[in-house]
Amino acid sequence: MAANPEKLKVVSQLSRRDILFGIARVPGTARVFLASSDAGVYVADLSQPKPDFKEIGKHKSYVTSVVLAGSSVVSGGYDGRLCWWDTQKLTQVRALDAHKKWIRKLAVSPDGRALASVADDMVCRLWDAASGKLLNELRGHTEKTPHHFSSMLYACAFSPNGKHLATGDKTGHIVVWETATGRQVTTLEAPVMYTWDPVQRVHSIGGIRSLAFSGDGALLAVGGMGKVGNIDHLEAKARVEVFDWQNGKRTAEFPGDKFTGLVERLEFHPKGDWLLAAGGAMDGFLMFLDLKAKKALKQEKVQTHVHDVALNEDRDTIYAACHGRVGVFSLKG
């Protein structure tokens, strides 16, 4: 039976003291690597009723992203470092000072060969996932916001065929790059995702926090939140915009009607059945969006802010990295 969002239910919720920002699953298993605010990278087998979280190594600050690349898992953090760890031996293979500022997100090309990292130095760096060799530097995001403050580069994602890579920044600027050459193919804008408050509070909030290409590579989904009234809080509705990026057209927008907060993670069902948007504010959410009907299929509250998810091959199990917990959800019919 195919994954059915209507059947969404909680399988387990494991409390932790830390904030989990990233999760990566070893194919064919329920074994996951986790990126933690305590600077550690953890491994755990979530098929166990009471999984043991084993720390395999440490960064110097929050670890914000983990991805699998061949026999390695790669972690990136606010210390600007990239660390390669052997998924079996759980030892460090390599560590690089990759960025001068916070690394926000990593992505691996579908063939596992290229690794992309984005950071607040506003550069996207492409690495040879196996050797750690720097392949290219992609510069297309301005360092300052229009209001003279440091900008941030939050999100990146590869297209399914690996030929393209998208990056998105705080001000709502998106660049699609050609992976092989580092050429800018196109730029898109989602300005609603960035709120600058010039009157009440004189600073900003928001940004593009998640990107995902559809299974056929034609669509690019962009996640964040809408315009915020009181920027002291994540109080705007969670927001997703979808672009036919090759034609520079926005084909759908989901301004959100139920949950407030940031869309931290987007994942298309490979056949296009739905688009999963996960994120949160004080609480978290999982939203399944129907692109054809342009409406939400299912929207479910999660006890706490969801920062990242990993899905299994059948797309019927969701492993979620959250604020103070790890959640497992089932979509089995």
Place this chain on the structure above:
Amino acid sequence: MAVRRNNFCGSPEHAIDRRGFLGGVAAGAAGLAGLGVLAEPAVAAEMKKQQKRCILLWLAGGASQLETWDPKPGVETGGPFSAIPTSVPGVHISELMPKMAQRMKHTCLIRSLNTRNGDHNSGAQIMIRGRRDEPNLKYPDLGAVLARELGRADSQVPDYVAFYFATEGRGSAPGSAGFLGSRYAPMELYKSMMPENIVRHKDVSDGDHKDRAELRDLLSKQFARGRVSPTLASHNEAYQRVRGLMASDKLFDVTREPQTMRDLYGPTQFGEQVLVARRLIEAGVPFVRVSRAWWDSHGQNFETHQEMVPELDHVMAALLDDLGQRGLLEHTLIITLAEFGRTPQINPSLGRDHFASAWSCSLSGCGIKGGAVWGKSDQTGNRVVDGEIGAAQLFATIYSALGINPQKHYYVGSRPVPLTDPGTKPIKAVLA
């Protein structure tokens, strides 16, 4: 005559200058009329330079102590930022403040404020007045007290200028002269870099503006003959200050600064206002408050501080450098202060909430022992473990740094009211 109310810092290096200056005052007291003292250029220049001043950088909404002056890297509550060493061995501050880290020899940190009030309104009132109002007694705020203590009765510049452009929190702690009366109320700038009504109306020529003021004076003098009233006198004094204040419009004009100087402070609103504050201070304004709002990061604390702290770091460093080069830093106290700090606990919106139990502020420049650190919060930042102080001791320290006796009395009717609550002692360890 122009009698200055402030005291001198008393350090030996100023002894000679002080003698020279006091000579001038003595001569004035012996009969030099009116502005005679000011007419002596050497004394006047010295006086202007030695006058003590204060700039308050008011971090409205509550900046996080953990992302500024009291970082706790590596603990659960510490957040993602690291701590960096400063030019003072053993003192570390947040990595978001690399420029201030290099200038720590001018600055002391107080890491042990426990002010017990996590409400924006009442917290701000306490932190701007140094105490709580009584039902029938409104206390003057820091600016009003300093305007009175450091300003000159016949000043041609404002005594107390307050910038607050953001609208959020503006009403929480409006400048207030309390029982000192409106003579010491702030000139408040809310929307425009130029104070209200400081520029002559275009329908009135300069000559007529001056002449009609003289006509007014003549008529009012007739009325004042044989009538003695401080209030009546204040009416005429207020009008006598109008033309001088109007001439200070240039002080508010940031475009009169060379581009290099504007670049030094940066293009943000806060940067420009602090640059104007320096212009005002240099011209003899004793107190300027520049409010940078709004730090209330219940959501996205780290993004907010990543955005706002580097600006504070940059602007504050520019101000210290600039004042230093002008020889004004040792006479100018710079305070960073808020109504409270932020919780060590990080909420699921990656925010920090209101927290008044263990937070920090900084004092730089005049009267301060640079590099000193007072007080200590525990490992997680949840409570003060050493040197706990409240608003009263902080204010006593501020007054002392400016050479003002914190136990000096004002009189409200027949009731003596000390500047800070009876028995409050300044923190000597951070005073030069």
Place this chain on the structure above:
Amino acid sequence: MLMGGNNRGRSLNDYLTRALKENRPWDRIFRDLVLPDENDPAKKGAGEFLRSRIMDLDRLTAEVSVVFFGVNVSCAQCHDHPKVDDWKQDHFYGMKAFFSRTFDNGGFLAEREYGEVRFKTTKGQEKLAKMMFLSGRAVDDPAGTRKPSGEEQRKEREQLEAAKRKRQPPPAPKFSARAKLVETALQPGQGDFFARAIVNRMWHRVFGHGLVMPLDQMHSANEPSHPELLQWLARDLVEHHYDLRRLVRGLVLSKAYSRSSRYPTGPAPRPDLFAVARVRPLTPMQLATSLRLATTDPSSLPASLKLEEFEKRIEQTENSARGFARDFEQPGDDFQVSVTEALLFSNSERMQRDVLADGGDRLVGRLKQIQETKVLVDVAMRNVLSRAATEEEQRLLGDYLKRRADRRVEACRQVVWALLTGSEFRFNY
């Protein structure tokens, strides 16, 4: 003094205006305010005094003591008064106990028959506050420390909810602590506080300086400047049923009041001798209204206007002045005119284009049509300062106008400006 400086008090303002107009005795006003009957439409608004303060009992306690009894006990909230032997913590909490059972129930005042106030003494002991008036007279409390049963509480809640639904005041308690306060304060012997406070306040209002200063420091360590006079006036007030009009008439007809504010030779005598009248700054409303009236063309308010019409016009003027009044500060005892006010008068658009406008019904509009300078000066003087110009002023203002013959309208504006900004206009003298 009763309005608490906010806008909510419109209905209270209406009540007070009406009460003073019909010369309601001061003890009755006191009763209406502290013990309002919210069923009585004639006294509508009186309840606002308590309602607007009930959320903060400490403030209410302090303000009632200041306003009605001339006593500031707020220092005694935390400790026995350091300088004044009269005031102990027992006094503050004793007064508070009269109000602690009062609360807001859906916009109406309600009062329970039970409830206690406890406080910590400076020695750290917890103490139960007895209802006690400032004179030290304690009131027996039938409830004592009795706590109502669960059943009684449930019934009470139901009653309160029912009253809320019906938008009615809840039933009065059988024993009202507030009623006891009113009763005690007005008893012979205890009444000294009440009568002396209002006499002192009225004296202050008329003379600009109280017989006791400050007004909230009427205690044994702060003697009145004229003790017999204060005592006599207080006794007279009580004997004549707290007739405020009689009191004010007496003060205004006194020799002291008729004295000039000018003391021609030698150093001026101390203010508490009342040998010379005090100049007093206008209140914001007085100033704004006066500005409006002083710059209105006098011919638009002719003497032939019917009284009704005249009052209506004055009311309109007051209403239009309200906005401007917000720009001015309420003067206290040691009021100082701010430079902000001087700048506002000197350079604001409002002053130049509104107050000094030369339209049809405005003073400057009228002046610009007067050819003869002497007449012009006289009209301006009479309109702004309600008196004729002296010879010296005729010469001064006449010269000023003559030198600006090429810009007569502007010159008129400037002359009016100089009169409006002058101290004679700003002060009541």
